[in-house]
Amino acid sequence: MNFSVHFDDETVDRLNQAAARVGLTRNRVITLAVQDWLARNEEKDWPALLKRHFSNPAPELAEDTLDFQAWRDAMPDGGPVRW
Missing domain, CATH: 1.10.1220 (Arc Repressor Mutant)
Known part of the structure; x- marks a missing residue:
């Protein structure tokens, strides 16, 4: 166009x-x-890992419990993400 x-x-x-x-x-x-x-x-969607984590009503019981700090540390500047 x-x-x-x-x-x-x-x-x-x-x-x-x-x-x-x-x-x-x-x-x-x-x-x-x-x-x-x-x-x-643009409006972003949640990462698949977070979607799976929050779809589980008891995420702390899952074998692959999400380590939020590791996820945060992997983000640019280790800071918050604009979603």
Whole structure:
């Protein structure tokens, strides 16, 4: 799908320079930027491991009890996740 996006002159100049520096077209840089933004800002679903854990009414009795601290430590910056 095609659509128009309007940028101010300074942004266009910066985009042209950055795209040339990395050997991509402006359209490709814009596409990658939008895809990255969507990946960070779209509504996320719970990881399958957490879904399984919370679907069990007595998760502490499961053989594969979830270690929340290990899960948290594995996240970027060890911090909370925006869901």
